[in-house]
Amino acid sequence: MDCGSGGGGLGASGSGGDHDSSDLSRRKKPYHRHTAHQIQRLESMFKECPHPDEKQRLQLSRELGLAPRQIKFWFQNRRTQMKAQHERADNSALRAENDKIRCENIAIREALKNVICPSCGGPPANEDSYFDDQKMRMENAQLKEELDRVSSIAAKYIGRPISQLPPVQPVHISSLDFRMASFDGYGVGAGPSLDLDLLPGSSSSMPNLPFQPVVISDIDKSLMSDIAANAMEELLRLLQTNEPLWIKSTNDGKDALNLESYERIFPKPNNTHFKSPNIRVEASRDSGVVIMNGLALVDMFMDSNKWLELFPTIVSIAKTIEVISPGMLGTHRCSLQLMYEELQVLSPLVPTREFYTLRYCQQIEQGLWAIVNVSYDLPQFASQCRSHRLPSGCLIQDMPNGYSKVTWLERVEIEDKTPIHRLYRDLVHSGSAFGAERWLTTLQRMCEWFACLRVSSTSTRDLGGVIPSPEGRRSMMKLAQRMVNNFCTSVGTSNSHRSTTLSGSNEVGVRVTVHKSSDPGQPNGIVLSAATTFWLPVSPQNVFNFFKDERTRPQWDVLSNGNAVQEVAHIANGSHPGNCISVLRAFNTSHNNMLILQESCIDSSGSLVVYCPVDLPAINVAMSGEDPSYIPLLPSGFTITPDGHLEQGDGASTSSSTGHGRSSGGSLITVAFQILVSSLPSAKLNLDSVTIVNNLIANTVQQIKAALNCPSS
Template identity: 35%
Template sequence: MFGLFLLDINQNQWSDVFYNIVSKAANVGTLLGVEGSYDNKLHVMSAELHLPSPVLLTRECYFGRYSKQLSHSTWGVVDISLEKFLPSPTSNFSKRPSGCLITGMPNGYSKVIWVEHVEAEHHADDYFQSLFTSTLAFGATRWVNSLVRYSEWLQSLYATALVADEGVTIAQAGRTSLLKLADRMMKTFCGNVSSTADNPWTQMACSSYVRIMVKNNNIKESGKPLGTSVVFTTSIWLDVSPNRLFNFLRHENSRTKWDALSRRHTIREFASILKGENPGNRVSLMRANNSQGKLVICYLQESYQDSTGSYVVYAPLDEQAVAALIHGSNPDKVMILPSGFSILPGRLQEEDDRNSRSLLTIAFHIVESRTSKPFIAPESVEIIYKVISDTVNSITDSVLYHNHRNNWMDDWNS
């Protein structure tokens, strides 16, 4: 029964499955229960929860998690805050009785009923207040959507081989490598754009809504850049529906409209792995060719959308790395610098909701070659501001112009 993994996961697996919600988690201790049984078990946990933007503060809490077998096929998992017993100056979020009922179905599926009853301090700029006063930020729908996303990812791992451009077949091993690398890319991106205290964000002097984070890695680690890298990001509201913004940003045909590095190139998706029923939820391999038809760079991209948020995340890969991945090489050894977008709706979306607005977060991750120190040169700051300003202007001009003219972005469903 798939849903029972919720009983089995430890704090690391919990933050791994719900990486778009949980920044970090820790198991403080076990108060009830015996080893090897989930029935009548009580854990004490701490957690930090986030939304995908560094301008939106995280929420921290301590809570007890109690699991109980209610019948042969039904389990209950209940969380409740313990701040009265474990007071903490960092706690700004309280869980009233919340949790889920998990029922095994005859067809092997699980039925999950999820309830969230929370109290959260609203310490947020009025610019973003609606995200916290609605059920969007901490409601049950966001948890269930993440659970569905994880289920679809597991199913896609075991699907049949895919056929790429010109009839080239990518075998199961290659498919698995691509999916695992895309998963790491998404987790890194969500971790990078979080406002967790582990991320040393600083505001850019010329714009309070542009954040810069400098990372210095002096230890050679597989899959991570050596030296100084920089993440820079901003968040803006746009009067365009999340669905149309998502389709614009993910589609190969529109990349040249917002990506300055692609404007003289032809972008083509040459392989994709669908995840679930939504054709926009996919892992893609894209190639950028110059005007002479020569390959310049490849991109690994994952796009994902649900009613509580959307992501378009990508990382450049050279031709050798792509060839190795397609043949099933270890994805953990591939160095990636995820960049991309998160999109939060102004409210929970309904089908064909064209009148809603979107909070778009843009994040770029680059290597800073000018220095090996944990700071960046003034000339690099100027370049960063220009890149993010030009990207914001390009996206705004494209989506707002078409938002008033026609609905051509709604037709990009494949």
């Protein structure tokens, strides 16, 4: 390939932002060492019950003279130690098995060298054919596949790598009159069991990817390099050429690809990847300025984990399968990798798109980079993939003051075997659902988010007594980011989630997924996720304002239980006033220790309002600047997107009283709840729990429609 081209808690007095690190260290409590009697009693209890409930912890607290919090954290740390011991033992067993296989392989090869032909007494004919390089590579690949297979089986029992922080018991929202989170009255056996597969791990864990381990030969790598180089050449011409390749659409003024000019400039023997009449080609291009320098963008784009962190609303899964060429250190110049990627629209009605993609980065000149994505067909996956990415990507140009100009191109071939649901048909077929504009506006908003995370001070309003320190603000932003990422995972239709669709109050129904949650930072047990999508003849901006308005929140929010809500803390994380993190408190409730953490974000492609009940001590931990990764979150919320109609929607709701015009169109709203059904991993999901969440979503939808004066049907 040619590469030559620490504040205090809410409600406390004073400002917590002026304390330095020495003040924080002086406030730390001295380390407490348990007595031999206490440890002996705790160990005895741990053997009988590793997961004591609150009543048992209180009994131990009184018996041993320890605080309930100390009892809780001792058991958490002990469970973590046990899990680590099991993991080390299993890893040792796997290493021993691997060494055994390797030794057997060597012994077999040595035995083959000494084979004597029974006819002539000499060595067997064509001996070299058994020991050439190709045979050895195949043999090693088979060993690697076998080891990976055994490791994956063991990983299902070991779980994910253990975090340094201990896991925390789930916050039972049911004890706070927030009845959406734990069905205390509908426990195991209370109703008929529902036949839904339970997925191991949490919704945030990486699911099993739909392929076997890939063995890439030198010939494959050479072919990949040629494909990437050709794709880069095509991408640069498409990005740097206007007419006649691109013309302005008469409908919306956006760039539209002139297919006749394209096929004339890039003649190919077969311009479609799929042999099917149900082929659609989506092509879009957009450009804009983002607040991040070019090299930082390149670094995030070429790292699958950072890529997933940058686009949580679009990318549901991203994994680097193989680094074909690492490129030049520090610049990613000529870096080439094979990736697996799954893209989503945050609705249960839109299937995800899967790609095996070659991602190639080339530095064109100083301060100018190009990154191309193009599908690469793996034989074992070709029959399942209904999406094919044509040369797509972006051009990144450094600008003064840490900004970059990004020109984005998206081109895919789609084989629609099943029709898109009519609510999303216009949005998907126009290319807006997965198009360049959505990628770019999301990138602009997320770059603002990261800029706010880096700066020492930004817009922070204190409405309740405490302004978080810079460390506390960053900790709150990280907590809210994890909440949003968890929500996006629960709403999406990833192939890693098995789901059941129930009949609901609207034509769409409610999609239900269930998984076992065990990760630190998530409630332990069986978690049910339920989501539905509905249409409103109201502009997306007005719907977003409705959900953001504290005065209208009691009309739809079950967490506030119909009570008034006040914002007690506010952290801006973008230039738009709607991009912020809020801490809310509901009045006139018996649970003053519970707050609502909320993040909202909006751009031209859509908006999100995600919220989660969090207890006051946990908020204090985050606002003091401590690591919030162990705080359990089970978020719910809304996604709001334009319906894709250029004209007004259904004629039944065209009155001016709704506050929307012809150009604004209607909105597609997805509402999603997550509920901790049981804290017992062995529990069975019963039909009563599903019925409750189904009714909860139906009532929420009806309340929203009534509040916005929209027809209920």
